[in-house]
Amino acid sequence: MSMVNAFDATAADHLDPEDRALIDRRSKVLGPAYRLFYDEPLHLVRGEGAWVWDKAGKKYLDAYNNVASMGHCHPHVVQAISAQLGVLNTHTRYLHDGVVDYAERLLSTMPDALGHVMFTCTGSEANDLALRIARSYTRRQGVIVTRLAYHGLSEAVSELSPSLGDFVPRGPRVRLIDAPNALTIPPKEQGAKLAADLASAIVDMRADGIEPAAFIVDTVFSSDGLYPDPAGFLQPAVDLIRAEGGLFIADEVQPGFARTGEAMWGFQRHGLVPDMVTMGKPMGNGFPVSGTAMQPHLVAEFGEKARYFNTFGGNPVAAAAGMAVLDVIETEGLQENARRVGGYLKAGLEDIASGHRNIAQVRGAGLFLAVECMNEDDSPDAARARFVVNHLRRNGVLISATGPGANILKIRPPLILSEAEADHFIAATRAAFAAA
Amino acid sequence: MSMVNAFDATAADHLDPEDRALIDRRSKVLGPAYRLFYDEPLHLVRGEGAWVWDKAGKKYLDAYNNVASMGHCHPHVVQAISAQLGVLNTHTRYLHDGVVDYAERLLSTMPDALGHVMFTCTGSEANDLALRIARSYTRRQGVIVTRLAYHGLSEAVSELSPSLGDFVPRGPRVRLIDAPNALTIPPKEQGAKLAADLASAIVDMRADGIEPAAFIVDTVFSSDGLYPDPAGFLQPAVDLIRAEGGLFIADEVQPGFARTGEAMWGFQRHGLVPDMVTMGKPMGNGFPVSGTAMQPHLVAEFGEKARYFNTFGGNPVAAAAGMAVLDVIETEGLQENARRVGGYLKAGLEDIASGHRNIAQVRGAGLFLAVECMNEDDSPDAARARFVVNHLRRNGVLISATGPGANILKIRPPLILSEAEADHFIAATRAAFAAA
Known part of the structure; x- marks a missing residue:
């Protein structure tokens, strides 16, 4: 089974030369069992709260990190x-x-x-x-x-x-x-x-x-x-x-x-x-x-x-x-924050879904949410999920996808997520689905 | 197989009441699979270099730590x-x-x-x-x-x-x-x-x-x-x-x-x-x-x-x-230090062994040394090893024992060990064998 949202190393030509060089060095020493995320891997240098920064200084809302749940570098x-x-x-x-x-x-x-x-x-x-x-x-x-x-x-x-x-x-x-x-x-x-x-x-x-x-x-x-x-x-x-x-x-x-x-x-x-x-x-x-x-x-x-x-x-x-x-x-009352902001985020995603025939369901609990993408023939829409994941990444929002059909967006922001950050996420997701 | 140098929780009466209470709390939450070292467990609060301190402020030369090999809290x-x-x-x-x-x-x-x-x-x-x-x-x-x-x-x-x-x-x-x-x-x-x-x-x-x-x-x-x-x-x-x-x-x-x-x-x-x-x-x-x-x-x-x-x-x-x-x-040249101070320490232990009919062999490489204790009938002398380990512990030096006969002292100081610290170790070991 190939990994959902894995970088394809044979398609590295479009990458920044420094990143390409680092990927080559990495493959040489870490070997073939390691995988990177995204069509264009992320080269991170700093994290704070719900945000991470790449080496060019671009910031990303990290909505896919179930490790730094208290926020990066709390x-x-x-x-x-x-x-x-x-x-x-x-x-x-x-x-x-x-x-x-x-x-x-x-x-x-x-x-x-x-x-x-x-x-x-x-x-x-x-x-x-x-x-x-x-x-x-x-x-x-x-x-x-x-x-x-x-x-x-x-x-x-x-x-x-x-x-x-x-x-x-x-x-x-x-x-x-x-x-x-x-x-x-x-x-x-x-x-x-x-x-x-x-x-x-x-x-x-x-x-x-x-x-x-x-x-x-x-x-x-x-x-x-x-x-x-x-x-x-x-x-x-x-x-x-x-x-x-x-x-x-x-x-x-x-x-x-x-x-x-x-x-x-x-x-x-x-x-x-x-x-x-x-x-x-x-x-x-x-x-x-x-x-x-x-x-x-x-x-x-x-x-x-x-x-x-x-x-x-x-x-x-x-x-x-x-x-x-x-x-x-x-x-910091993070259980309550996960309940409250998670509910707010889910409502925002449901609003996107209500106008979109390729979103079959928004589900989840607290700050763990999923958006299931389906084709009109009810088959899993992995292509749309992949497009949305990579569109969000280019626009500074990090999520991934999962499921047997690779068609389910997996959304796991840190538990400190604010409503303003949830708004940012919803807007970016709306734009990604609109572009898909 | 019972663990060499394990604390026997049924023999806790002689311990400090605060430690006894902590051991009880510990058993209650961590359960029965955990073991403590020594006849009298060590309650540590601080470490620096080759030394650790217990809660009463007593210091110990840690000659049994293959984790903090660079010295505690380097x-x-x-x-x-x-x-x-x-x-x-x-x-x-x-x-x-x-x-x-x-x-x-x-x-x-x-x-x-x-x-x-x-x-x-x-x-x-x-x-x-x-x-x-x-x-x-x-x-x-x-x-x-x-x-x-x-x-x-x-x-x-x-x-x-x-x-x-x-x-x-x-x-x-x-x-x-x-x-x-x-x-x-x-x-x-x-x-x-x-x-x-x-x-x-x-x-x-x-x-x-x-x-x-x-x-x-x-x-x-x-x-x-x-x-x-x-x-x-x-x-x-x-x-x-x-x-x-x-x-x-x-x-x-x-x-x-x-x-x-x-x-x-x-x-x-x-x-x-x-x-x-x-x-x-x-x-x-x-x-x-x-x-x-x-x-x-x-x-x-x-x-x-x-x-x-x-x-x-x-x-x-x-x-x-x-x-x-x-x-x-x-x-810090620690490989060379391990070679040099390890050799010095081994020579000191060999000097103790040369005057002692219950030490069958001193062996090892660098700062990993063993002293094998044998009875006069050539059976493993686990009792002597246990005595020496606990005598050293009471005198502020930490080692343990190993081997199928539980009769082999295992000595693993940090790689930063100085000759003065090696002298301290040798003196304490000489005293332990003399008292055994």
């Missing part, structure tokens, strides 16, 4: 990391207040049943740890994920990431089911459909002698095309996996940390209490910190017999970064 | 990270000079054949990526590691980490062979012995229908007990794995970045050119950065068909951290 986070870097940076085999204070505060944002949290450095590591614990606890191997899921890139979780394409081995232990589809399935049927698909996957797995250890989903189905609604539709599938002896793991790398506006975590919109919760991306606003929260009984034996030590995971600087992000979410 | 590294944090911290799907400059400089420290480097966040991720590429390139699954190897904690590389104990599944694809043993095998036989053991493992694997994809070793065999000598003994095994169609992966997470004094990388002491090289721990002096270097042909197909994107891996701040570490190694 001074409170930068200060907290820098200060701790200058004082002490060891690891969790020495006692340190920072990691304990942070773990307590992080867990206080979740249901009480999620009693422990373990720290890792990347979302992949968080999901890989959840998987190890799930398989160890259940003595089972099978995992069910959605058809275009992305849960990371370690060998074990790359098996759970079909969005990486068919060259990445899926192995015998994984089954894929359809993600929700808000265009073709009525809202009130989403829950039953997902549970029925999960049931079929379990039957199929058992026919090969594999028992289900876990059902893992991104609770807003980001890479599948963004399907947060209707709130509550996950419950039947979660009930089913538990009835069948497996665990429910909520991958909150994308929806977590207040992005959906209505809740700190995506699973809370569904009224669920997961067995495990994985977190990453915005957790340190760019500092590599991630984690896995879990119900304590799941890790009792694993903890005693296998132990876990992640050299950088939960070190004093990582804890300071994570704590600073929670400070910013709280003191 | 001002050049702190400054480089802090400065970049305040300017821009995005990712590798935008063009940025930092990651390209760093990759070029890092690769310039290696043989030309290692033409690409890919960036990850932890040593586990670096090894996991190497494993994915090795299996993809060879279309084979089998891996051979040493009996007490540690290569990380993702599901796939935890299979390659028998030092985690038998509860961690090894799976059908992995075979274990003896590490070198400098006490029982004459130096000139080490190379042939290792190759013969590798050959047997390959035969055993093939009997189960599994072909060898790779032979992975820490090039100083840290967790097995530290066996860097004689230089060159790895060559026959490396020749063999290649003759059998597998790859040789050098895990440089421990020996890399000048620790062995004589070379930047452990494999260079053996005169080898690996197929892949993995790096971590000291690479960012505590900032989570790691990487996998490789011969370009290995990643050509993987790069095209599977792509690789690690959200934080190689971001502008990670590149700045890595670059600053290379600056410090170069400008």
